[in-house]
Amino acid sequence: MRIDIITVLPELLKSPFEASILKRAIEKNLVEVHLHNLRDYSSGNYKQVDDYQFGGGAGMVLMVEPIDKCISQLKSERDYDEVIYMTPDGDTLNQGTSNEISLKKNLIILCGHYKGVDQRVRDLFVTREISIGDYVLSGGELAAAVLCDAIIRLLPGVLNDETSALTDTFQDNLLAPPVYTRPSNYKGTKVPDILLSGDFPKIEKWREEKALERTQEKRPDLLK
Secondary structure, three states: OEEEEEEOOHHHHHHHHHOHHHHHHHHOOOOEEEEEEHHHHOOOOOOOOEEEOOOOOOOEEEOHHHHHHHHHHHHOOOOOOEEEEEEEEEEEOOHHHHHHHOOOOEEEEEEOEOOOEOHHHHHHOOOEEEEOOOOOOOEOHHHHHHHHHHHHOOOOOOOOOOOOHHHOOOOOOOOOOOOOOOOOEEOOEEOOHHHHOOOHHHHHHHHHHHHHHHHHHHOHHHHO
16 A cells, blocks of 8 residues: 655654554555655745635635645556545544555545645545544644554554454444453452453353443444
8 A cells, every 4th residue: 555645744744654553564565655745846935835715714725736736746656546635524534434445555645734725626636535533633644644543554464463453443333342461360350250261252252242332331323
């Protein structure tokens, strides 16, 4: 998989890909992540990428021309499955969407900033709009990092145990059951006996029951 991220703040996006699972995925050549500074595609001495909005109002808007130049340059080099715009009014990211996008080969992720992007960018270039929640960030960079983490960890070979992602919360519209590790008795609080029994069919049944119980308690909307 190749991911090209268009941003006005590439320095904000570097650290998530320099540690932990994402770093290992890149080092194992399972994914390529390329950051593109939008100002490199701006004309003029001041590298302007934003301007006041027509009709007045507070806040600046990212201009269509530099975004067009950047996307057009990338598309001249390869075919892309999606051009994703990170925006608070997009479709809320969930596990199903992450699963679907993880099957793609080439992605462009556009990070919004200020008051967003010129609407013509959304009309002409964007194929999917994604939000990570009903709140507003200063820009789309952190949201792009969240999306990348959600999809990269699903790529074959990224996790040491490839079955781990299949048992994550939300994979089957259920929250994950409680998990425990050593010691089995900590200050009088014990691990459930069933988990120490070695009876794996019964353990799986217990986990399924606990997952359903936890989902009914915390997220009953998932069961509708």
